[in-house]
Amino acid sequence: MDLFLQQRLVVVAGGSSGIGLACAQAFAAEGARVAIVSRSHQRLEQAQRVCEEAGLHVHPFAGDLSDADQAQAVIDAISARHGAINVLVNSAGAAARHPVSQLTPAHYLEAFSAKFCPYINTQHAVLAHFLGQAQPSLRAVVNIVGIGGRVAMPEHVAGGAANAALILTSQGLAQAYGCQGIRINVINPGFTLTPRTQATLERMAQRSGESLEQTLARQQASIPMGRFARAGEVADLALFLASPRASYLSGAVINMDGGAYPGA
Structure with missing residues (x-):
């Protein structure tokens, strides 16, 4: 299936590792x-x-997207060098997990600074570029958020709050900008095979006294499909959501959790 992404300009925030890197590779492979x-x-x-x-070829740009001015400068630099932006994939930032017994108000602020702000800062800058384009073209945002924004998890309360806020703002902005041909959709991955997940599993094993293998097996057994997602599977969905093939899909929130939380 032709996704009509050849020569489109795609910005992948957080594109240097994990799901973000998988998305960068997938879009580059599509031309x-x-x-x-x-x-x-x-x-x-x-x-x-x-x-x-x-x-595959990608263009690297460095910037701290948790800082609004840096996010704006990076997006301006990309547009100045490569032209009109067509797609933003947000996959930058992650909130630390804390046991509830150790959670403080400061941890909530840290979670929003680490996860919510990079997405909002980058999205704001890209939306301004979308609105400034002289000719209507493909304009789509895919926010890769996380199942913790839909399902309460005691060890992920602060990060889950940031994720929930991202989901709400994505849907609200999708409603606001739909009349101008801008689409915004959300993917909520569950456990996915990335270095970040590996680090999370190691912390969980340490707290529980299990081996890493035991923790991995227990977590996978709780998923109806019996395994974690692969980063490339999330990237495949991001490709479709960003493409003109999904031209009537906006404000959608799609959980990719192997069936672990039906109805969430």
């Missing part, structure tokens, strides 16, 4: 022009090497 953004120059260089080894 899109891809700019990846990360705070770390080292991670950007590593991601660029990984893509080049796979025969």
Whole structure:
């Protein structure tokens, strides 16, 4: 199926690792022009090497997206160098997990700074570019948020609150901008095989006294499909949601949790 993404300009925030890198690779493989953004120059260089080894090309841009001015500057730089932006994939930032017994009000602010602000800052800058384009074209945002925004988890209360706020703002902005041809959709992955998930599992195993293998097996057994998602599976959905093939889909929130939370 042709997704009509050839030569479209796609910005992947958080595109240097995990799901973001998988999205960058998937869009590049479809013939899109891809700019990846990360705070770390080292991670950007590593991601660029990984893509080049796979025969794919991406354009790296460094910036701390939790800072609104830096987010604006990065988006301005991408547009100045490569032209009109067509797609934003938001996958930057993650909130730390804390046991409820250790949770403080400061942790909520940290969670919003780490997860909510990078998405909102980058999205705000891209929406301004969308609205400033002279000719109507593909204009889509895919916010990769997390199932914790729909399902309460004691060890992820602060981060889940940030995720829930992202879901609500995504749907509200989708309603506000739909009349101008701008689509905004949300993907909520559950456990996905990424370095971040690996670190989470290690912390869970340490707290429970289990081995890492036992923790992994227990978590996978709780999922009806019996396994975690692969980052490429999330990227495949992001491709479709961003593409003109999904031209009447906006304000949608799609859970990718292997059936773990039906109806969430």
